[in-house]
Every structure is written in C-alpha cells, then in structure tokens.
Amino acid sequence: MISLEIPIRNYPLTKRPGSAIFVKMIPVNAAGTTRMDFMTTSLLDRLYAGQSNRRLFFRQGWGNLDLLNEIDRAGFSRSEAQPVEIRWDSPAKRGDAVIIRRGSFQSPFQGAGFPDESRTGYVELILPKGTPRKTPVCLHLAATGDEGFGRRRAVFGLPLARRGIGSLILENPFYGRRRPPDQHRKMLNRFSDLWTMGRATVEEGRSLLLWLREAGFERLGVCGISMGGHMAARIGALSPEPVAIAACVPPHSAGAVFTEGILRHYLAWDILNRQLDGYGRAIDFMRRILGLTDIRNYPLPVRPDAAFLVAAARDAYIPPESVSILHRHWAGSSLNWVNTGHVGAFLFHRRDFLEAAVRAFSRLEVP
Helix, strand or coil: CCCEEEEEEECCCCCCCCEEEEEEEEECCCCCCEEECHHHCCHHHHHHHHHHCCCCECCCCCCCHHHHHHHHHHCCCCCCCCCCCCEECCCCEECCCEEEEEEEEECCCCCCCCCHHHCEEEEEEEEECCCCCCCCEEEEECCCCCCCCHHHHHHHHHHHHHCCCEEEEECCCCCHHHCCCCCECCECCCHHHHHHHHHHHHHHHHHHHHHHHHCCCCCEEEEEECHHHHHHHHHHHHCCCCCEEEEECCCCCHHHHHHCCHHHHHECHHHHHHHHCCCCCHHHHHHHHHHHHCHHHCCCCCCHHHEEEEEECCCCCCCHHHHHHHHHHCCCCEEEEECCCHHHHHHHCHHHHHHHHHHHHHHHHCC
8 A cells, every 4th residue: 555645734713824734645445535544533533433323324234225226227317406395384583683484395306215204304594684685595404413403503504694694404304303213313224225315415405496596595505514515515516506615524425434434334334245145345335336426426516616615634534535536626616624533623613614605605706
C-alpha cells in the first residue's frame, strides 16, 4: 500500500485561516477512494460509534435480493419529479419572528419494499414573519438517526430565519413517525431498506422543491449533514433550476460510509455473506449497489459555484477524500475543512454549517 500525506487547509470561524494539517490516507480500492489511517481519525468518532451502534445494521440481511440484483443489472437511472400536495395542520405556530407550520403529503415514491408507515411524509415549514414570496427557502434533509424536526430546527431553521431564509424540514422515510414498527431506531433491518430510503428521500426532496416553486418561492436551496448532505447533493444535482447547496460532512457516495468508514464495523456481515450463498463477497456486492449513488453518476448542478461543502479532516465516518471527490467533481464549488472528526464537526462547528447555507444563498443571488 502507498501512504499519501495530503495537506488540508483549516478554516474554522473562530481561528485565523491558513493553518495547515496533514492527514495520512491509505488507498483501499481500485476506484481510488481512501480510508483514513485508524490512528489519525477522531477518538470521539470511534467512541461514539461504539456507544451508538450496539445493534448491527442489516440484521435481517439483504432483504429483497431479487430487487437488488435487478438494480445491479439496470445501473443508474432517474425519473421526473412528481408533484405533491401538502395538507397543512392548523393553526400555524407564531413566534416573535417566525411562523411554523406542519403538514403531511403522500410520498411520490412507489417502489417495492416501501413500508406503509413511510408512505405519508411529514414536513415543517419555518418562515420569517412577513415573508414575501421572494424569501429564499432551504429544504433540509436528515442525518442518520435524525428523527423529527427539533434538531434541524435548532441548528438551521431558526438561525436561518433570523437571517431572512426560510426552511422546509423533511422527516426521513424509515424515521420517526415513518419508522416501521419492527425497526429499532436508526438501525435499518435490511440492506434493501437503505436503498429504498435513499431513493424515496431523493424523490420526495425533488417533489418538495417543485412544490415550493409552484407556491411562488423563487430562490431555493438544499442542505444537510452527513447522510443529509449526501441527499442534498443528489437532489441539488438533479434540479433543473439553480439551487443553493450546503452539504456538511457529506460522502460522495453511500459506499464510502458503509464499506470504507467506521460504520463498516457495525454491519451484520456474517448474515450478508451467508445469504449470498457463495455468489461473491458481500462487501463487493454492496459496493456495486451503493456505487450507483456516487455523485459522479449525476449531472452537474446548474450552479456548482453555489455549492458550499464542509468537511472534517479527522472524520472516521466519512473518509476525507470522499468529500474531496465531490468537491473536485463540482468544479467551482467551495470546500471548507475543519480540524475535527464527524461528531466534533456537529458539536463544535455548527456555525460553519450555518455559514455554508448562508453563503450558498448569497452566491445564488449573483448571476
């Protein structure tokens, strides 16, 4: 193996920019993606992973293997965004400076294996008081395990409203009120659930952007942390109109998370390998399927210069090179490195996340 030392710039808002750090990277596959050397990754990430993943992902195995084999044969595909109708609860909640409304809609996703509990989607809309239709609105996608609206309301929704930017927060399929009854929190039972969740989230996100445009909102954006950042990147890339994109500690592909990052240690590999019954290795099959989520399969965003990325230099969940792949593919995008891990980025660099969204919308204003 070849060790690479890659200089990375550190730009936290609380420090003078320009200090350089070096991260040891080790290639792990032919695609050129890399995994951080264990000793350079965040200790906090490793401790948190051990505490928060007492159960394993995909304890029931692959799920619908016929579906997965068909996906493997068919390769990357996409469809047109479908319109949705949001049914709003009443009355709206009104604070000193914001209006908060909650609503539901019928998911446009009709794929196999989509649980009944997930077929109704839930959203929360946060708007500054006195909002004109020209007010920018950001669609927020969930990180792994982020159920409900509270976390994203606190980190993004309310702070953005104070900056004149509205928010539409989507509760993820398979999470919260949309979680199947036999699923333990974030721990998806089957690998096919992961695929279904991702496809459904992207379709719902595209439909919600369409709803916002039809409602008269003109400047739109997408935002997310971790898995939410990856979903935001996919939805933003598929938008036929320019959108602001703020992707915080995002992978370029779901494969980087489950086959290269620390979560690969928390998958039920014995069951996954056994169910393949000698037809190849589970990790290779998983890489092929999740390779279809690689952002390089997607069209470039209409305005890649309005995409602002935040990456963690000592991230154990997402190899830092994975974020660099996304940045390089989106020529003209901005990348801000913070000298911490995945969990540390969320705990201590929320201002960086917020500023990424604000700057993305500011850039969108410039033709």
